Amino acid sequence: MQEVAQTHPPTSSSLRFPRTNELGSIDFFLENLQELATSEAASVAFPKDQIQIIQEDLIFLRSLLGKIVKQRNQNGKFQALWDGAMEVAYKAELVIDSGALGDRLECLDTIAGDIKHMKTEALKVSDSIKNDDEAQRVANNSIHFKSQLSTPALNEVLVGLDEEVKTIADRLSRGSNQLDIVSIVGMAGLGKTTLANTIYHHPSILGHFHIRAWCTISQVYSKQNLLVQILSSISSGSHDQYLKMNEDDLVVMLFQRLKRNRYLIILDDVLDIGAWNLLESSLPNDANGSRILFTSRIENLSLQFKSNSKSHHLCHRSDKECLELLQRKIFGKEDCPPALIKVLMQVANKCKGLPHTVVIFCWNSFKN
Numbered sequence: 110m111q112e113v114a115q116t117h118p119p120t121s122s123s124l125r126f127p128r129t130n131e132l133g134s135i136d137f138f139l140e141n142l143q144e145l146a147t148s149e150a151a152s153v154a155f156p157k158d159q160i161q162i163i164q165e166d167l168i169f170l171r172s173l174l175g176k177i178v179k180q181r182n183q184n185g186k187f188q189a190l191w192d193g194a195m196e197v198a199y200k201a202e203l204v205i206d207s208g209a210l211g212d213r214l215e216c217l218d219t220i221a222g223d224i225k226h227m228k229t230e231a232l233k234v235s236d237s238i239k240n241d242d243e244a245q246r247v248a249n250n251s252i253h254f255k256s257q258l259s260t261p262a263l264n265e266v267l268v269g270l271d272e273e274v275k276t277i278a279d280r281l282s283r284g285s286n287q288l289d290i291v292s293i294v295g296m297a298g299l300g301k302t303t304l305a306n307t308i309y310h311h312p313s314i315l316g317h318f319h320i321r322a323w324c325t326i327s328q329v330y331s332k333q334n335l336l337v338q339i340l341s342s343i344s345s346g347s348h349d350q351y352l353k354m355n356e357d358d359l360v361v362m363l364f365q366r367l368k369r370n371r372y373l374i375i376l377d378d379v380l381d382i383g384a385w386n387l388l389e390s391s392l393p394n395d396a397n398g399s400r401i402l403f404t405s406r407i408e409n410l411s412l413q414f415k416s417n418s419k420s421h422h423l424c425h426r427s428d429k430e431c432l433e434l435l436q437r438k439i440f441g442k443e444d445c446p447p448a449l450i451k452v453l454m455q456v457a458n459k460c461k462g463l464p465h466t467v468v469i470f471c472w473n474s475f476k477n
Contacts, residue, residue: 295423
């Protein structure tokens with residue numbers, strides 16, 4: 110990959126970390142760390158106590174980054190903390206992923222030390238803003254609140270999923286008039302969020318639904334935060350404004366906003382039925398073809414939503430598809446030089462059919 114990076118500078122899209130934003134990348138990595146922390150197989154490659162320490166320190170960093178996301182461009186200390194935290198998070202993910210692939214690139218102890226250093230710097234920044242009572246109140250509500258409060262941008266490369274996009278878009282726009290649920294299921298890194306995001310922006314979806322909303326669930330959530338995410342996605346009010354409202358008022362506002370409209374709500378990264386139980390009463394069923402689309406790593410979760418539900422299962426990409434994704438990430442619309450095909454094919458083979466791993470290889474090769 111270094112040969113590729115030196116010969117061909119990356120396109121702007123190839124430098125994006127594989128999520129709709131940087132905080133979302135950390136959230137995704139934290140989910141993978143949680144899987145490692147609870148996996149017996151993973152303990153062979155990485156000590157669980159080390160993984161848990163990294164996880165705890167990253168959770169603290171993530172919570173503070175959520176507080177300064179809007180101010181960082183106007184504050185040098187905030188921007189420096191942001192850049193440093195993202196840097197160590199990217200390196201940590203590379204170490205974990207490369208370890209899982211059998212090609213450990215850096216010492217996990219060094220990464221843990223770097224993250225601990227960033228936590229120390231974050232504590233200093235936290236102390237400097239702790240007297241801002243309103244910011245602190247909002248931050249406390251947002252520690253586990255995913256960063257994707259607005260509609261994610263469509264800026265990721267999609268390879269090998271054209272048929273899936275068409276099939277799921279058809280399921281959403283056709284069929285029963287009753288409120289219905291469609292699910293995309295598969296292991297972490299297969300591209301469930303990217304697929305859902307592409308469908309969210311698909312022309313047939315844009316023309317069919319009056320209202321579209323995006324809500325990221327993940328591991329920790331509350332009814333208020335879920336309502337705030339959806340309202341922030343579909344209404345003109347600000348995130349902070351909705352956080353000041355009580356839960357009952359949010360329920361009424363969302364119900365009235367959706368009433369008599371054909372709506373599509375994406376629930377991304379659902380891990381249990383609890384989030385749906387919290388939201389269901391807020392979503393009107395006007396028999397007009399409204400839909401819920403959720404993504405999950407949990408195989409049979411859709412049956413808890415609806416007893417006769419049929420999930421759309423994502424499979425691993427072929428080596429050929431991983432190669433195509435690499436080429437498009439690195440060269441954009443330009444052709445890959447024939448001399449580099451063999452190098453890229455070797456990388457594609459190492460990615461084990463996971464698009465997320467493909468993008469990590471691209472990011473770290475060009476970044477370093």
